[in-house]
Amino acid sequence: MNLKQDMHAIGAIARREVKRLVEKPIYFFCMLIAPAISVIFFISLMRQGLPTDLPIAVVDLDNSATSRNLIRQLDAFEQTAVVMQTLSFTEARQEMQRGKIYGIFYIPADFAVEASTGKQPRLSFYTNATYLIGASLLFRDMKTMSVLASAAVGLQTGMAQGYTNDQIMGQLQPIVVDTHAIGNPWLNYSVYLNNTIIPGILQLLIFLITVFSIGTEIKFSTSREWLQMGRHNLAVSLLGKLLPHTIIFTTVGFMICAVLYGYNSFPLNTGWLPMLTAMFLLVISSQAVGVFMIGVLPTLRLGLSFASLFGMLSFSIVGFSFPVQEMHPTLQALAQLFPLRHYFLIYVDQALNGRELFYTWTEYAWLLGFLILPVLIGRNLKDALMYFKYIP
Amino acid sequence: MKKENKLWQTIKEGIEDTFFIWKEELKRVFQDSGVMIFFFLVPLAYPVLYAFIYNNEVAREAKMVVVDQSDSFLSREFIRRVNATPDVQIVGVCSDMEEAKKMVDEKKAYSILLFPSEFSKDLHTGKQTTVSLYCDMSALLFYKAFLLSATEVSLDLGKEFVARNNPASTEELQQITINPIPYESVTIFNTQNGFASFLVPAILILVIQQTLILGIGMLGGTARERNRFRSLVPINKHYVGTLRIVLGKSLTYIVLYGVVCLWTLAIVPRLFHLPQVGIPGTVLLFILPYLFACIFLSITLSGLMKSRESPMLVFVFSSVILLFISGISWPETAIPEFWRIVGYLFPSTPGIQGFVRISTSGATLNEVTHEYQTLWLQAGVYFITACLVYRKQIIRTRKLVSKQHRLMKQHLQQVRISS
Numbered sequence: 001m002n003l004k005q006d007m008h009a010i011g012a013i014a015r016r017e018v019k020r021l022v023e024k025p026i027y028f029f030c031m032l033i034a035p036a037i038s039v040i041f042f043i044s045l046m047r048q049g050l051p052t053d054l055p056i057a058v059v060d061l062d063n064s065a066t067s068r069n070l071i072r073q074l075d076a077f078e079q080t081a082v083v084m085q086t087l088s089f090t091e092a093r094q095e096m097q098r099g100k101i102y103g104i105f106y107i108p109a110d111f112a113v114e115a116s117t118g119k120q121p122r123l124s125f126y127t128n129a130t131y132l133i134g135a136s137l138l139f140r141d142m143k144t145m146s147v148l149a150s151a152a153v154g155l156q157t158g159m160a161q162g163y164t165n166d167q168i169m170g171q172l173q174p175i176v177v178d179t180h181a182i183g184n185p186w187l188n189y190s191v192y193l194n195n196t197i198i199p200g201i202l203q204l205l206i207f208l209i210t211v212f213s214i215g216t217e218i219k220f221s222t223s224r225e226w227l228q229m230g231r232h233n234l235a236v237s238l239l240g241k242l243l244p245h246t247i248i249f250t251t252v253g254f255m256i257c258a259v260l261y262g263y264n265s266f267p268l269n270t271g272w273l274p275m276l277t278a279m280f281l282l283v284i285s286s287q288a289v290g291v292f293m294i295g296v297l298p299t300l301r302l303g304l305s306f307a308s309l310f311g312m313l314s315f316s317i318v319g320f321s322f323p324v325q326e327m328h329p330t331l332q333a334l335a336q337l338f339p340l341r342h343y344f345l346i347y348v349d350q351a352l353n354g355r356e357l358f359y360t361w362t363e364y365a366w367l368l369g370f371l372i373l374p375v376l377i378g379r380n381l382k383d384a385l386m387y388f389k390y391i392p
Numbered sequence: 393m394k395k396e397n398k399l400w401q402t403i404k405e406g407i408e409d410t411f412f413i414w415k416e417e418l419k420r421v422f423q424d425s426g427v428m429i430f431f432f433l434v435p436l437a438y439p440v441l442y443a444f445i446y447n448n449e450v451a452r453e454a455k456m457v458v459v460d461q462s463d464s465f466l467s468r469e470f471i472r473r474v475n476a477t478p479d480v481q482i483v484g485v486c487s488d489m490e491e492a493k494k495m496v497d498e499k500k501a502y503s504i505l506l507f508p509s510e511f512s513k514d515l516h517t518g519k520q521t522t523v524s525l526y527c528d529m530s531a532l533l534f535y536k537a538f539l540l541s542a543t544e545v546s547l548d549l550g551k552e553f554v555a556r557n558n559p560a561s562t563e564e565l566q567q568i569t570i571n572p573i574p575y576e577s578v579t580i581f582n583t584q585n586g587f588a589s590f591l592v593p594a595i596l597i598l599v600i601q602q603t604l605i606l607g608i609g610m611l612g613g614t615a616r617e618r619n620r621f622r623s624l625v626p627i628n629k630h631y632v633g634t635l636r637i638v639l640g641k642s643l644t645y646i647v648l649y650g651v652v653c654l655w656t657l658a659i660v661p662r663l664f665h666l667p668q669v670g671i672p673g674t675v676l677l678f679i680l681p682y683l684f685a686c687i688f689l690s691i692t693l694s695g696l697m698k699s700r701e702s703p704m705l706v707f708v709f710s711s712v713i714l715l716f717i718s719g720i721s722w723p724e725t726a727i728p729e730f731w732r733i734v735g736y737l738f739p740s741t742p743g744i745q746g747f748v749r750i751s752t753s754g755a756t757l758n759e760v761t762h763e764y765q766t767l768w769l770q771a772g773v774y775f776i777t778a779c780l781v782y783r784k785q786i787i788r789t790r791k792l793v794s795k796q797h798r799l800m801k802q803h804l805q806q807v808r809i810s811s
Contacts, residue, residue: 216701
């Protein structure tokens with residue numbers, strides 16, 4: 001009988017919550033518009049996967065057929081575009097400081113002559129690591145070009161001496177490293193970043209909305225009425241209130257998965273179920289963290305500040321750009337407190353690498369573990385809902 | 393004569409009111425703990441936190457496991473050298489791929505280096521041989537470390553091996569055969585390829601804009617919640633002119649953010665050894681229009697805020713987008729046209745570009761002319777919009793006040809007539 005009453009109360013509170021959600025446009029914005037903007041932004045920003053035609057300058061002091069050939073070949077690389085040719089290194093450097101180019105390829109005077117007469121002319125290339133992604137991509141292209149240039153000369157000399165191609169390559173580059181980028185052989189940045197950034201934004205918005213929806217009850221003194229509807233049972237009241245959010249956010253989360261793994265066909269090695277489960281768990285664990293935040297700081301603005309700061313921090317501490325293993329040990333421990341961290345680890349294991357569930361189940365357990373948080377702070381939150389006076 | 397006097401009077405009054413509003417606004421900032429969080433706590437604590445997170449700059453312990461089917465002198469030498477590179481650490485040598493794969497699955501390693509059984513034999517017979525590198529792609533920095541270290545070692549070892557087997561008459565001749573065109577790569581600016589040096593300066597600049605938007609938005613929302621008619625401006629004789637309100641308030645924020653900027657842009661970079669090759673004077677000159685643009689944009693946006701909490705709900709998530717739109721991580725040339733235009737609406741885009749280039753790449757104002765002009769232009773445009781927002785509010789309030797006044801008058805008359 002009791003259970004039936006509880007269910008009834010949950011339903012009533014949920015209906016009340018839906019009405020509240022519809023009344024305030026801010027909910028519409030944060031739950032639907034903001035995730036949509038983010039998805040469209042990040043997917044369209046990185047739609048090429050890798051930035052192409054990054055601008056570089058060539059300082060060509062040789063200006064021979066060989067050097068011009070080198071420049072043409074360099075320009076033909078997908079990531080590189082030679083946008084400037086100059087005789088002055090200073091000019092090229094200034095162009096770099098202007099942000100117009102990310103790299104400089106330097107061909108010394110008399111390059112062609114010296115190369116063919118065995119005087120070992122030296123090629124140099126410069127990358128501007130202020131722009132880390134651009135710099136590392138250009139580094140790769142310019143390095144390949146330099147190695148190729150060396151090989152071309154070697155090949156010519158070798159052939160003149162009557163060696164076979166195989167023999168010459170055995171001399172020029174005896175050991176080749178054959179790289180296999182597992183899961184992301186295209187080195188696609190969209191795969192690398194968006195699989196975590198977009199769920200991260202969702203997590204941030206869930207924190208904010210959960211804190212906001214409970215905090216406004218306190219601010220406008222409607223919390224008693226809300227608790228009354230749940231017959232003063234906090235669990236029932238919270239369930240009823242957050243249920244509509246859970247449904248909306250889970251739908252949004254699944255849409256995100258659909259965009260990532262359906263529309264974009266990002267790697268999804270173990271099928272849909274593990275990631276959809278992870279997404280659902282990310283939603284409810286983030287809600288639990290949100291409840292905890294407003295429970296700890298029952299003033300709306302302080303709770304929201306907490307949610308904003310914690311939510312923003314997660315993008316860095318989750319370690320998808322800078323690995324957690326390289327951070328300070330304190331931060332490594334702290335990283336565990338972010339639902340997104342566990343979602344990220346699940347993504348790496350399941351979608352990216354297709355590992356057995358055996359290696360990942362602890363991360364699912366962690367996400368479930370966050371659900372304890374509302375229980376821990378329940379007393380505090382209930383006190384706040386009953387007696388807290390909002391001080392503007 | 394009389395007219396001149398009147399003008400003089402207005403100016404004097406205007407300046408007095410500006411300072412009155414300045415004082416009032418300062419009081420309101422310090423009374424509001426929510427605003428204090430965004431004006432002080434976040435700009436003070438956040439940069440430190442980010443610098444702390446990225447402080448190691450580069451991946452130093454990328455873990456690698458080796459499957460050595462060759463088990464020869466050369467393969468062991470290869471392994472020893474990879475282990476000796478600063479970025480990679482060999483955590484184990486396995487007998488087969490299965491075992492190695494298991495270690496990667498258990499996250500004990502993030503890549504596998506496989507030597508084929510004919511590795512040594514190929515080399516000794518003068519054939520090209522292949523070493524396979526398998527990388528977990530969860531962290532691109534690790535991938536980079538593995539790839540660079542393995543490639544470097546393979547090139548060096550290969551050259552040495554060839555040189556040893558083909559002795560030439562002189563050292564030089566030897567070098568010419570194995571290395572006809574040497575090359576060198578130089579990283580200029582942010583010379584260690586550091587992650588903190590790359591990202592944190594951009595975050596520092598972004599934090600200034602975002603906290604201003606949040607803080608000023610919050611003040612605007614509060615004003616609307618407190619004032620009569622849910623208006624931005626209180627009914628007070630000092631708050632009568634648009635210019636004095638906008639200038640008075642801006643003065644408050646400029647003074648406060650002078651201190652904040654000193655901390656985030658001068659002290660934090662020094663504490664965490666971020667690149668700081670810019671001339672302080674240049675930085676100062678560049679930051680000035682940035683602050684103006686941010687403040688006027690924030691005042692404009694605060695006009696749209698209906699409650700004190702809405703700025704956080706609306707603007708916090710935009711930080712991630714603005715960081716990417718600035719062109720510091722994702723190269724500017726690869727940003728689609730539409731988003732580049734959107735980026736120009738925010739001071740953070742030219743602000744980040746310009747500051748990073750001044751501070752990390754040692755640009756002078758000459759090299760950031762485009763950004764500098766954009767910032768002044770933004771400051772001008774947003775000043776006008778900020779004034780328009782307050783102008784509208786003042787007129788609206790006046791109308792409502794006079795309407796109420798009229799209603800009260802009518803009411804009084806009716807009372808009088810009926811009595």
